[in-house]
Amino acid sequence: MVKVENRLKMIDRKIDQSRIRIKDADDLKSLEGVFDTSTLKTLYFLANKGEIDALGGVISTGKEANVFHALGCGSERELAIKIYRISTSNFKAMQSYLIGDPRFKDIRHEKRSIVFAWTKKEMRNLKKAHSAGVRVPKPFDTRNNILLMEFIGEDELPAQQLRVVPLTPEEAKDAYETTIEYVRRLYQANLVHADLSEFNILMDGREVVFIDMGQSVTLDHPNAMEFLQRDVDNVARFFKKKGVKVDSDAALDMVLSG
Ligand SMILES: Nc1ncnc2c1ncn2[C@@H]1O[C@H](COP(=O)(O)OP(=O)(O)O)[C@@H](O)[C@H]1O
Ligand SMILES: [Mg+2]
Known part of the structure:
Protein backbone atom coordinates (compact mmCIF):
# COMPACT_ATOMS: atom_id res chain seq x y z
CA MET A 1 0.00 0.00 0.00
CA VAL A 2 1.27 3.41 -0.92
CA LYS A 3 0.86 5.91 1.88
CA VAL A 4 -1.96 8.34 1.41
CA GLU A 5 0.29 11.42 1.30
CA ASN A 6 2.51 9.81 -1.27
CA ARG A 7 -0.45 8.87 -3.32
CA LEU A 8 -1.78 12.38 -3.19
CA LYS A 9 1.59 13.75 -4.14
CA MET A 10 1.68 11.35 -7.02
CA ILE A 11 -1.78 12.36 -8.15
CA ASP A 12 -0.80 16.02 -7.88
CA ARG A 13 2.24 15.46 -10.04
CA LYS A 14 0.11 13.78 -12.63
CA ILE A 15 -2.25 16.72 -12.65
CA ASP A 16 0.64 19.09 -13.26
CA GLN A 17 1.76 16.99 -16.15
CA SER A 18 -1.41 16.29 -17.97
CA ARG A 19 -4.43 17.90 -16.49
CA ILE A 20 -6.34 20.99 -17.09
CA ARG A 21 -7.11 22.76 -13.89
CA ILE A 22 -10.38 24.50 -14.20
CA LYS A 23 -10.28 26.91 -11.30
CA ASP A 24 -10.56 29.98 -13.48
CA ALA A 25 -11.88 30.98 -16.82
CA ASP A 26 -8.42 31.19 -18.39
CA ASP A 27 -7.85 27.51 -17.87
CA LEU A 28 -11.11 26.80 -19.56
CA LYS A 29 -9.91 28.58 -22.69
CA SER A 30 -7.92 25.52 -23.62
CA LEU A 31 -11.14 23.57 -23.69
CA GLU A 32 -12.78 25.82 -26.24
CA GLY A 33 -13.38 23.80 -29.34
CA VAL A 34 -13.89 20.69 -27.23
CA PHE A 35 -17.03 21.95 -25.54
CA ASP A 36 -19.67 24.46 -26.51
CA THR A 37 -19.87 27.68 -24.52
CA SER A 38 -22.79 26.63 -22.36
CA THR A 39 -21.05 23.38 -21.39
CA LEU A 40 -17.90 25.37 -20.52
CA LYS A 41 -19.99 27.63 -18.30
CA THR A 42 -21.50 24.62 -16.58
CA LEU A 43 -18.03 23.13 -16.01
CA TYR A 44 -16.89 26.45 -14.63
CA PHE A 45 -19.89 26.58 -12.30
CA LEU A 46 -19.15 23.08 -10.96
CA ALA A 47 -15.47 23.96 -10.53
CA ASN A 48 -16.40 27.09 -8.60
CA LYS A 49 -18.67 25.07 -6.40
CA GLY A 50 -15.60 23.00 -5.52
CA GLU A 51 -16.87 19.84 -7.12
CA ILE A 52 -14.33 19.52 -9.91
CA ASP A 53 -10.68 20.44 -9.46
CA ALA A 54 -9.17 19.12 -12.61
CA LEU A 55 -10.28 17.50 -15.77
CA GLY A 56 -8.32 14.53 -17.04
CA GLY A 57 -8.38 12.31 -20.06
CA VAL A 58 -11.24 11.05 -22.13
CA ILE A 59 -12.58 7.67 -21.03
CA SER A 60 -15.13 7.30 -23.75
CA THR A 61 -16.57 9.11 -26.73
CA GLY A 62 -20.02 7.79 -27.36
CA LYS A 63 -22.97 8.62 -29.56
CA GLU A 64 -24.71 10.84 -27.06
CA ALA A 65 -22.11 11.64 -24.44
CA ASN A 66 -18.42 11.84 -23.63
CA VAL A 67 -17.04 10.52 -20.38
CA PHE A 68 -13.95 12.07 -18.77
CA HIS A 69 -11.80 11.26 -15.81
CA ALA A 70 -11.52 14.08 -13.29
CA LEU A 71 -10.53 14.90 -9.75
CA GLY A 72 -12.86 16.40 -7.21
CA CYS A 73 -13.04 17.25 -3.52
CA GLY A 74 -9.64 18.89 -3.20
CA SER A 75 -8.23 16.41 -5.72
CA GLU A 76 -8.81 13.57 -3.29
CA ARG A 77 -11.55 11.86 -5.18
CA GLU A 78 -11.51 10.43 -8.67
CA LEU A 79 -14.61 11.26 -10.65
CA ALA A 80 -16.20 10.27 -13.89
CA ILE A 81 -17.81 13.19 -15.68
CA LYS A 82 -20.40 12.39 -18.27
CA ILE A 83 -21.15 15.24 -20.62
CA TYR A 84 -24.15 14.85 -22.88
CA ARG A 85 -23.80 16.64 -26.19
CA ILE A 86 -26.54 19.09 -26.91
CA SER A 87 -25.97 19.55 -30.61
CA THR A 88 -25.59 16.00 -31.84
CA SER A 89 -27.65 14.03 -29.42
CA ASN A 90 -30.47 11.99 -30.74
CA PHE A 91 -33.15 13.81 -28.86
CA LYS A 92 -36.07 12.23 -30.69
CA ALA A 93 -35.00 8.86 -29.32
CA MET A 94 -34.45 10.42 -25.90
CA GLN A 95 -37.95 11.84 -25.95
CA SER A 96 -39.43 8.40 -26.47
CA TYR A 97 -37.76 7.19 -23.28
CA LEU A 98 -39.13 10.11 -21.29
CA ILE A 99 -42.76 9.40 -22.07
CA GLY A 100 -44.81 7.76 -19.39
CA ASP A 101 -42.31 8.76 -16.72
CA PRO A 102 -44.35 10.84 -14.30
CA ARG A 103 -41.15 12.47 -13.03
CA PHE A 104 -40.65 14.25 -16.33
CA LYS A 105 -44.15 15.04 -17.52
CA ASP A 106 -43.67 18.81 -17.45
CA ILE A 107 -40.45 19.28 -19.40
CA ARG A 108 -40.41 21.53 -22.42
CA HIS A 109 -40.03 19.85 -25.74
CA GLU A 110 -37.00 21.59 -27.14
CA LYS A 111 -33.66 19.93 -27.62
CA ARG A 112 -31.78 21.55 -24.76
CA SER A 113 -34.49 20.86 -22.16
CA ILE A 114 -34.71 17.27 -23.28
CA VAL A 115 -30.97 16.72 -22.94
CA PHE A 116 -30.99 18.39 -19.50
CA ALA A 117 -33.95 16.27 -18.41
CA TRP A 118 -32.15 13.21 -19.71
CA THR A 119 -29.05 14.01 -17.64
CA LYS A 120 -31.17 14.52 -14.54
CA LYS A 121 -32.97 11.29 -15.30
CA GLU A 122 -29.68 9.39 -15.35
CA MET A 123 -28.74 10.93 -11.99
CA ARG A 124 -32.07 9.94 -10.42
CA ASN A 125 -31.98 6.47 -11.91
CA LEU A 126 -28.47 5.89 -10.54
CA LYS A 127 -29.57 7.13 -7.13
CA LYS A 128 -32.56 4.86 -7.14
CA ALA A 129 -30.47 1.90 -8.25
CA HIS A 130 -27.92 2.64 -5.55
CA SER A 131 -30.63 2.75 -2.86
CA ALA A 132 -32.04 -0.52 -4.19
CA GLY A 133 -28.72 -2.25 -3.52
CA VAL A 134 -27.48 -2.34 -7.08
CA ARG A 135 -23.82 -1.47 -7.52
CA VAL A 136 -23.68 1.55 -9.84
CA PRO A 137 -21.40 4.60 -9.93
CA LYS A 138 -22.63 6.76 -7.05
CA PRO A 139 -23.98 9.93 -8.58
CA PHE A 140 -22.64 13.09 -6.92
CA ASP A 141 -24.19 15.99 -8.75
CA THR A 142 -25.72 17.09 -11.98
CA ARG A 143 -26.19 20.41 -13.69
CA ASN A 144 -27.58 20.97 -17.15
CA ASN A 145 -25.93 18.36 -19.41
CA ILE A 146 -23.19 17.30 -16.98
CA LEU A 147 -23.30 14.40 -14.54
CA LEU A 148 -20.62 13.87 -11.89
CA MET A 149 -20.33 10.38 -10.52
CA GLU A 150 -18.07 7.92 -8.79
CA PHE A 151 -15.19 6.77 -10.96
CA ILE A 152 -15.24 2.98 -11.29
CA GLY A 153 -11.60 1.98 -11.45
CA GLU A 154 -8.43 3.19 -9.85
CA ASP A 155 -5.58 5.57 -10.55
CA GLU A 156 -7.14 6.85 -13.76
CA LEU A 157 -7.59 3.34 -15.09
CA PRO A 158 -11.29 2.72 -15.65
N1 LIG B 1 -18.42 5.94 -13.63
C1 LIG B 1 -17.58 5.44 -14.54
N2 LIG B 1 -16.35 4.99 -14.17
C2 LIG B 1 -15.50 4.50 -15.10
N3 LIG B 1 -15.79 4.38 -16.41
C3 LIG B 1 -16.99 4.80 -16.83
C4 LIG B 1 -17.95 5.34 -15.93
N4 LIG B 1 -19.06 5.67 -16.62
C5 LIG B 1 -18.81 5.36 -17.91
N5 LIG B 1 -17.57 4.82 -18.05
C6 LIG B 1 -16.95 4.36 -19.32
O1 LIG B 1 -17.44 5.14 -20.38
C7 LIG B 1 -18.17 4.32 -21.29
C8 LIG B 1 -19.39 5.09 -21.78
O2 LIG B 1 -20.25 5.39 -20.72
P1 LIG B 1 -21.79 5.17 -20.82
O3 LIG B 1 -22.41 5.71 -19.58
O4 LIG B 1 -22.08 3.75 -21.16
O5 LIG B 1 -22.20 6.15 -22.01
P2 LIG B 1 -22.68 5.89 -23.51
O6 LIG B 1 -24.06 6.48 -23.52
O7 LIG B 1 -21.73 6.63 -24.35
O8 LIG B 1 -22.70 4.41 -23.78
C9 LIG B 1 -18.51 3.07 -20.51
O9 LIG B 1 -18.66 1.96 -21.32
C10 LIG B 1 -17.33 2.91 -19.59
O10 LIG B 1 -16.27 2.28 -20.27
MG1 LIG C 1 -23.02 2.76 -22.68
Missing part, protein backbone atom coordinates in the same frame (compact mmCIF):
# COMPACT_ATOMS: atom_id res chain seq x y z
CA ALA A 159 -12.77 -0.68 -14.91
CA GLN A 160 -13.29 -2.69 -18.08
CA GLN A 161 -16.54 -3.47 -19.78
CA LEU A 162 -17.80 -6.99 -19.12
CA ARG A 163 -17.45 -7.86 -22.81
CA VAL A 164 -13.63 -7.78 -22.69
CA VAL A 165 -12.97 -9.21 -19.23
CA PRO A 166 -11.60 -12.76 -19.17
CA LEU A 167 -13.64 -14.82 -16.71
CA THR A 168 -13.23 -18.33 -15.36
CA PRO A 169 -16.42 -20.44 -15.66
CA GLU A 170 -17.05 -19.89 -11.98
CA GLU A 171 -16.56 -16.13 -12.21
CA ALA A 172 -18.85 -16.01 -15.23
CA LYS A 173 -21.55 -17.88 -13.33
CA ASP A 174 -21.22 -15.52 -10.35
CA ALA A 175 -21.35 -12.47 -12.57
CA TYR A 176 -24.45 -13.82 -14.32
CA GLU A 177 -26.24 -14.48 -11.04
CA THR A 178 -25.37 -11.06 -9.68
CA THR A 179 -26.54 -9.43 -12.90
CA ILE A 180 -29.95 -11.13 -12.75
CA GLU A 181 -30.23 -10.31 -9.04
CA TYR A 182 -29.52 -6.64 -9.86
CA VAL A 183 -32.17 -6.68 -12.60
CA ARG A 184 -34.57 -8.06 -9.98
CA ARG A 185 -33.67 -5.35 -7.47
CA LEU A 186 -34.16 -2.65 -10.10
CA TYR A 187 -37.54 -4.11 -10.99
CA GLN A 188 -38.51 -4.12 -7.32
CA ALA A 189 -37.55 -0.45 -7.24
CA ASN A 190 -39.81 0.26 -10.23
CA LEU A 191 -36.98 0.52 -12.76
CA VAL A 192 -35.90 -1.26 -15.92
CA HIS A 193 -32.37 -0.59 -17.15
CA ALA A 194 -33.48 -0.76 -20.79
CA ASP A 195 -30.00 -0.88 -22.35
CA LEU A 196 -28.41 -3.69 -20.42
CA SER A 197 -25.64 -5.61 -22.14
CA GLU A 198 -21.96 -6.50 -21.80
CA PHE A 199 -21.23 -2.88 -22.87
CA ASN A 200 -23.04 -1.28 -19.95
CA ILE A 201 -21.76 -3.58 -17.25
CA LEU A 202 -18.30 -2.90 -15.85
CA MET A 203 -16.25 -5.41 -13.90
CA ASP A 204 -14.53 -3.71 -10.98
CA GLY A 205 -12.26 -6.62 -10.15
CA ARG A 206 -14.84 -9.34 -9.69
CA GLU A 207 -17.66 -6.96 -8.93
CA VAL A 208 -20.47 -6.32 -11.35
CA VAL A 209 -21.30 -2.62 -11.82
CA PHE A 210 -24.27 -1.41 -13.87
CA ILE A 211 -23.72 1.87 -15.73
CA ASP A 212 -25.41 4.07 -18.32
CA MET A 213 -28.90 4.52 -16.93
CA GLY A 214 -30.10 7.60 -18.80
CA GLN A 215 -32.55 5.53 -20.80
CA SER A 216 -33.77 3.47 -17.85
CA VAL A 217 -37.52 3.68 -17.44
CA THR A 218 -40.02 3.27 -14.64
CA LEU A 219 -42.62 0.54 -14.96
CA ASP A 220 -45.11 3.19 -16.11
CA HIS A 221 -43.37 3.31 -19.46
CA PRO A 222 -45.51 1.60 -22.12
CA ASN A 223 -42.57 -0.55 -23.27
CA ALA A 224 -41.14 -1.33 -19.83
CA MET A 225 -41.85 -5.06 -20.02
CA GLU A 226 -40.47 -5.33 -23.52
CA PHE A 227 -37.26 -3.57 -22.39
CA LEU A 228 -37.03 -5.89 -19.39
CA GLN A 229 -37.33 -8.96 -21.59
CA ARG A 230 -34.68 -7.56 -23.94
CA ASP A 231 -32.30 -6.83 -21.02
CA VAL A 232 -32.65 -10.36 -19.70
CA ASP A 233 -32.23 -11.86 -23.18
CA ASN A 234 -29.08 -9.79 -23.85
CA VAL A 235 -27.50 -10.84 -20.60
CA ALA A 236 -28.47 -14.49 -21.06
CA ARG A 237 -27.10 -14.53 -24.61
CA PHE A 238 -23.76 -13.09 -23.48
CA PHE A 239 -23.28 -15.47 -20.55
CA LYS A 240 -24.39 -18.45 -22.61
CA LYS A 241 -21.52 -17.68 -24.99
CA LYS A 242 -19.25 -17.72 -21.94
CA GLY A 243 -20.37 -21.25 -21.14
CA VAL A 244 -22.77 -20.47 -18.31
CA LYS A 245 -25.89 -22.63 -18.22
CA VAL A 246 -28.60 -20.04 -18.61
CA ASP A 247 -32.33 -20.18 -18.98
CA SER A 248 -33.67 -16.75 -19.84
CA ASP A 249 -37.31 -17.70 -19.10
CA ALA A 250 -36.33 -18.86 -15.63
CA ALA A 251 -34.26 -15.71 -15.15
CA LEU A 252 -37.22 -13.52 -16.12
CA ASP A 253 -39.48 -15.46 -13.72
CA MET A 254 -36.88 -14.87 -11.00
CA VAL A 255 -36.91 -11.13 -11.72
CA LEU A 256 -40.71 -10.95 -11.64
CA SER A 257 -41.09 -13.18 -8.61
CA GLY A 258 -40.32 -10.34 -6.21
Whole structure:
Protein backbone atom coordinates (compact mmCIF):
# COMPACT_ATOMS: atom_id res chain seq x y z
CA MET A 1 0.00 0.00 0.00
CA VAL A 2 1.27 3.41 -0.92
CA LYS A 3 0.86 5.91 1.88
CA VAL A 4 -1.96 8.34 1.41
CA GLU A 5 0.29 11.42 1.30
CA ASN A 6 2.51 9.81 -1.27
CA ARG A 7 -0.45 8.87 -3.32
CA LEU A 8 -1.78 12.38 -3.19
CA LYS A 9 1.59 13.75 -4.14
CA MET A 10 1.68 11.35 -7.02
CA ILE A 11 -1.78 12.36 -8.15
CA ASP A 12 -0.80 16.02 -7.88
CA ARG A 13 2.24 15.46 -10.04
CA LYS A 14 0.11 13.78 -12.63
CA ILE A 15 -2.25 16.72 -12.65
CA ASP A 16 0.64 19.09 -13.26
CA GLN A 17 1.76 16.99 -16.15
CA SER A 18 -1.41 16.29 -17.97
CA ARG A 19 -4.43 17.90 -16.49
CA ILE A 20 -6.34 20.99 -17.09
CA ARG A 21 -7.11 22.76 -13.89
CA ILE A 22 -10.38 24.50 -14.20
CA LYS A 23 -10.28 26.91 -11.30
CA ASP A 24 -10.56 29.98 -13.48
CA ALA A 25 -11.88 30.98 -16.82
CA ASP A 26 -8.42 31.19 -18.39
CA ASP A 27 -7.85 27.51 -17.87
CA LEU A 28 -11.11 26.80 -19.56
CA LYS A 29 -9.91 28.58 -22.69
CA SER A 30 -7.92 25.52 -23.62
CA LEU A 31 -11.14 23.57 -23.69
CA GLU A 32 -12.78 25.82 -26.24
CA GLY A 33 -13.38 23.80 -29.34
CA VAL A 34 -13.89 20.69 -27.23
CA PHE A 35 -17.03 21.95 -25.54
CA ASP A 36 -19.67 24.46 -26.51
CA THR A 37 -19.87 27.68 -24.52
CA SER A 38 -22.79 26.63 -22.36
CA THR A 39 -21.05 23.38 -21.39
CA LEU A 40 -17.90 25.37 -20.52
CA LYS A 41 -19.99 27.63 -18.30
CA THR A 42 -21.50 24.62 -16.58
CA LEU A 43 -18.03 23.13 -16.01
CA TYR A 44 -16.89 26.45 -14.63
CA PHE A 45 -19.89 26.58 -12.30
CA LEU A 46 -19.15 23.08 -10.96
CA ALA A 47 -15.47 23.96 -10.53
CA ASN A 48 -16.40 27.09 -8.60
CA LYS A 49 -18.67 25.07 -6.40
CA GLY A 50 -15.60 23.00 -5.52
CA GLU A 51 -16.87 19.84 -7.12
CA ILE A 52 -14.33 19.52 -9.91
CA ASP A 53 -10.68 20.44 -9.46
CA ALA A 54 -9.17 19.12 -12.61
CA LEU A 55 -10.28 17.50 -15.77
CA GLY A 56 -8.32 14.53 -17.04
CA GLY A 57 -8.38 12.31 -20.06
CA VAL A 58 -11.24 11.05 -22.13
CA ILE A 59 -12.58 7.67 -21.03
CA SER A 60 -15.13 7.30 -23.75
CA THR A 61 -16.57 9.11 -26.73
CA GLY A 62 -20.02 7.79 -27.36
CA LYS A 63 -22.97 8.62 -29.56
CA GLU A 64 -24.71 10.84 -27.06
CA ALA A 65 -22.11 11.64 -24.44
CA ASN A 66 -18.42 11.84 -23.63
CA VAL A 67 -17.04 10.52 -20.38
CA PHE A 68 -13.95 12.07 -18.77
CA HIS A 69 -11.80 11.26 -15.81
CA ALA A 70 -11.52 14.08 -13.29
CA LEU A 71 -10.53 14.90 -9.75
CA GLY A 72 -12.86 16.40 -7.21
CA CYS A 73 -13.04 17.25 -3.52
CA GLY A 74 -9.64 18.89 -3.20
CA SER A 75 -8.23 16.41 -5.72
CA GLU A 76 -8.81 13.57 -3.29
CA ARG A 77 -11.55 11.86 -5.18
CA GLU A 78 -11.51 10.43 -8.67
CA LEU A 79 -14.61 11.26 -10.65
CA ALA A 80 -16.20 10.27 -13.89
CA ILE A 81 -17.81 13.19 -15.68
CA LYS A 82 -20.40 12.39 -18.27
CA ILE A 83 -21.15 15.24 -20.62
CA TYR A 84 -24.15 14.85 -22.88
CA ARG A 85 -23.80 16.64 -26.19
CA ILE A 86 -26.54 19.09 -26.91
CA SER A 87 -25.97 19.55 -30.61
CA THR A 88 -25.59 16.00 -31.84
CA SER A 89 -27.65 14.03 -29.42
CA ASN A 90 -30.47 11.99 -30.74
CA PHE A 91 -33.15 13.81 -28.86
CA LYS A 92 -36.07 12.23 -30.69
CA ALA A 93 -35.00 8.86 -29.32
CA MET A 94 -34.45 10.42 -25.90
CA GLN A 95 -37.95 11.84 -25.95
CA SER A 96 -39.43 8.40 -26.47
CA TYR A 97 -37.76 7.19 -23.28
CA LEU A 98 -39.13 10.11 -21.29
CA ILE A 99 -42.76 9.40 -22.07
CA GLY A 100 -44.81 7.76 -19.39
CA ASP A 101 -42.31 8.76 -16.72
CA PRO A 102 -44.35 10.84 -14.30
CA ARG A 103 -41.15 12.47 -13.03
CA PHE A 104 -40.65 14.25 -16.33
CA LYS A 105 -44.15 15.04 -17.52
CA ASP A 106 -43.67 18.81 -17.45
CA ILE A 107 -40.45 19.28 -19.40
CA ARG A 108 -40.41 21.53 -22.42
CA HIS A 109 -40.03 19.85 -25.74
CA GLU A 110 -37.00 21.59 -27.14
CA LYS A 111 -33.66 19.93 -27.62
CA ARG A 112 -31.78 21.55 -24.76
CA SER A 113 -34.49 20.86 -22.16
CA ILE A 114 -34.71 17.27 -23.28
CA VAL A 115 -30.97 16.72 -22.94
CA PHE A 116 -30.99 18.39 -19.50
CA ALA A 117 -33.95 16.27 -18.41
CA TRP A 118 -32.15 13.21 -19.71
CA THR A 119 -29.05 14.01 -17.64
CA LYS A 120 -31.17 14.52 -14.54
CA LYS A 121 -32.97 11.29 -15.30
CA GLU A 122 -29.68 9.39 -15.35
CA MET A 123 -28.74 10.93 -11.99
CA ARG A 124 -32.07 9.94 -10.42
CA ASN A 125 -31.98 6.47 -11.91
CA LEU A 126 -28.47 5.89 -10.54
CA LYS A 127 -29.57 7.13 -7.13
CA LYS A 128 -32.56 4.86 -7.14
CA ALA A 129 -30.47 1.90 -8.25
CA HIS A 130 -27.92 2.64 -5.55
CA SER A 131 -30.63 2.75 -2.86
CA ALA A 132 -32.04 -0.52 -4.19
CA GLY A 133 -28.72 -2.25 -3.52
CA VAL A 134 -27.48 -2.34 -7.08
CA ARG A 135 -23.82 -1.47 -7.52
CA VAL A 136 -23.68 1.55 -9.84
CA PRO A 137 -21.40 4.60 -9.93
CA LYS A 138 -22.63 6.76 -7.05
CA PRO A 139 -23.98 9.93 -8.58
CA PHE A 140 -22.64 13.09 -6.92
CA ASP A 141 -24.19 15.99 -8.75
CA THR A 142 -25.72 17.09 -11.98
CA ARG A 143 -26.19 20.41 -13.69
CA ASN A 144 -27.58 20.97 -17.15
CA ASN A 145 -25.93 18.36 -19.41
CA ILE A 146 -23.19 17.30 -16.98
CA LEU A 147 -23.30 14.40 -14.54
CA LEU A 148 -20.62 13.87 -11.89
CA MET A 149 -20.33 10.38 -10.52
CA GLU A 150 -18.07 7.92 -8.79
CA PHE A 151 -15.19 6.77 -10.96
CA ILE A 152 -15.24 2.98 -11.29
CA GLY A 153 -11.60 1.98 -11.45
CA GLU A 154 -8.43 3.19 -9.85
CA ASP A 155 -5.58 5.57 -10.55
CA GLU A 156 -7.14 6.85 -13.76
CA LEU A 157 -7.59 3.34 -15.09
CA PRO A 158 -11.29 2.72 -15.65
CA ALA A 159 -12.77 -0.68 -14.91
CA GLN A 160 -13.29 -2.69 -18.08
CA GLN A 161 -16.54 -3.47 -19.78
CA LEU A 162 -17.80 -6.99 -19.12
CA ARG A 163 -17.45 -7.86 -22.81
CA VAL A 164 -13.63 -7.78 -22.69
CA VAL A 165 -12.97 -9.21 -19.23
CA PRO A 166 -11.60 -12.76 -19.17
CA LEU A 167 -13.64 -14.82 -16.71
CA THR A 168 -13.23 -18.33 -15.36
CA PRO A 169 -16.42 -20.44 -15.66
CA GLU A 170 -17.05 -19.89 -11.98
CA GLU A 171 -16.56 -16.13 -12.21
CA ALA A 172 -18.85 -16.01 -15.23
CA LYS A 173 -21.55 -17.88 -13.33
CA ASP A 174 -21.22 -15.52 -10.35
CA ALA A 175 -21.35 -12.47 -12.57
CA TYR A 176 -24.45 -13.82 -14.32
CA GLU A 177 -26.24 -14.48 -11.04
CA THR A 178 -25.37 -11.06 -9.68
CA THR A 179 -26.54 -9.43 -12.90
CA ILE A 180 -29.95 -11.13 -12.75
CA GLU A 181 -30.23 -10.31 -9.04
CA TYR A 182 -29.52 -6.64 -9.86
CA VAL A 183 -32.17 -6.68 -12.60
CA ARG A 184 -34.57 -8.06 -9.98
CA ARG A 185 -33.67 -5.35 -7.47
CA LEU A 186 -34.16 -2.65 -10.10
CA TYR A 187 -37.54 -4.11 -10.99
CA GLN A 188 -38.51 -4.12 -7.32
CA ALA A 189 -37.55 -0.45 -7.24
CA ASN A 190 -39.81 0.26 -10.23
CA LEU A 191 -36.98 0.52 -12.76
CA VAL A 192 -35.90 -1.26 -15.92
CA HIS A 193 -32.37 -0.59 -17.15
CA ALA A 194 -33.48 -0.76 -20.79
CA ASP A 195 -30.00 -0.88 -22.35
CA LEU A 196 -28.41 -3.69 -20.42
CA SER A 197 -25.64 -5.61 -22.14
CA GLU A 198 -21.96 -6.50 -21.80
CA PHE A 199 -21.23 -2.88 -22.87
CA ASN A 200 -23.04 -1.28 -19.95
CA ILE A 201 -21.76 -3.58 -17.25
CA LEU A 202 -18.30 -2.90 -15.85
CA MET A 203 -16.25 -5.41 -13.90
CA ASP A 204 -14.53 -3.71 -10.98
CA GLY A 205 -12.26 -6.62 -10.15
CA ARG A 206 -14.84 -9.34 -9.69
CA GLU A 207 -17.66 -6.96 -8.93
CA VAL A 208 -20.47 -6.32 -11.35
CA VAL A 209 -21.30 -2.62 -11.82
CA PHE A 210 -24.27 -1.41 -13.87
CA ILE A 211 -23.72 1.87 -15.73
CA ASP A 212 -25.41 4.07 -18.32
CA MET A 213 -28.90 4.52 -16.93
CA GLY A 214 -30.10 7.60 -18.80
CA GLN A 215 -32.55 5.53 -20.80
CA SER A 216 -33.77 3.47 -17.85
CA VAL A 217 -37.52 3.68 -17.44
CA THR A 218 -40.02 3.27 -14.64
CA LEU A 219 -42.62 0.54 -14.96
CA ASP A 220 -45.11 3.19 -16.11
CA HIS A 221 -43.37 3.31 -19.46
CA PRO A 222 -45.51 1.60 -22.12
CA ASN A 223 -42.57 -0.55 -23.27
CA ALA A 224 -41.14 -1.33 -19.83
CA MET A 225 -41.85 -5.06 -20.02
CA GLU A 226 -40.47 -5.33 -23.52
CA PHE A 227 -37.26 -3.57 -22.39
CA LEU A 228 -37.03 -5.89 -19.39
CA GLN A 229 -37.33 -8.96 -21.59
CA ARG A 230 -34.68 -7.56 -23.94
CA ASP A 231 -32.30 -6.83 -21.02
CA VAL A 232 -32.65 -10.36 -19.70
CA ASP A 233 -32.23 -11.86 -23.18
CA ASN A 234 -29.08 -9.79 -23.85
CA VAL A 235 -27.50 -10.84 -20.60
CA ALA A 236 -28.47 -14.49 -21.06
CA ARG A 237 -27.10 -14.53 -24.61
CA PHE A 238 -23.76 -13.09 -23.48
CA PHE A 239 -23.28 -15.47 -20.55
CA LYS A 240 -24.39 -18.45 -22.61
CA LYS A 241 -21.52 -17.68 -24.99
CA LYS A 242 -19.25 -17.72 -21.94
CA GLY A 243 -20.37 -21.25 -21.14
CA VAL A 244 -22.77 -20.47 -18.31
CA LYS A 245 -25.89 -22.63 -18.22
CA VAL A 246 -28.60 -20.04 -18.61
CA ASP A 247 -32.33 -20.18 -18.98
CA SER A 248 -33.67 -16.75 -19.84
CA ASP A 249 -37.31 -17.70 -19.10
CA ALA A 250 -36.33 -18.86 -15.63
CA ALA A 251 -34.26 -15.71 -15.15
CA LEU A 252 -37.22 -13.52 -16.12
CA ASP A 253 -39.48 -15.46 -13.72
CA MET A 254 -36.88 -14.87 -11.00
CA VAL A 255 -36.91 -11.13 -11.72
CA LEU A 256 -40.71 -10.95 -11.64
CA SER A 257 -41.09 -13.18 -8.61
CA GLY A 258 -40.32 -10.34 -6.21
N1 LIG B 1 -18.42 5.94 -13.63
C1 LIG B 1 -17.58 5.44 -14.54
N2 LIG B 1 -16.35 4.99 -14.17
C2 LIG B 1 -15.50 4.50 -15.10
N3 LIG B 1 -15.79 4.38 -16.41
C3 LIG B 1 -16.99 4.80 -16.83
C4 LIG B 1 -17.95 5.34 -15.93
N4 LIG B 1 -19.06 5.67 -16.62
C5 LIG B 1 -18.81 5.36 -17.91
N5 LIG B 1 -17.57 4.82 -18.05
C6 LIG B 1 -16.95 4.36 -19.32
O1 LIG B 1 -17.44 5.14 -20.38
C7 LIG B 1 -18.17 4.32 -21.29
C8 LIG B 1 -19.39 5.09 -21.78
O2 LIG B 1 -20.25 5.39 -20.72
P1 LIG B 1 -21.79 5.17 -20.82
O3 LIG B 1 -22.41 5.71 -19.58
O4 LIG B 1 -22.08 3.75 -21.16
O5 LIG B 1 -22.20 6.15 -22.01
P2 LIG B 1 -22.68 5.89 -23.51
O6 LIG B 1 -24.06 6.48 -23.52
O7 LIG B 1 -21.73 6.63 -24.35
O8 LIG B 1 -22.70 4.41 -23.78
C9 LIG B 1 -18.51 3.07 -20.51
O9 LIG B 1 -18.66 1.96 -21.32
C10 LIG B 1 -17.33 2.91 -19.59
O10 LIG B 1 -16.27 2.28 -20.27
MG1 LIG C 1 -23.02 2.76 -22.68
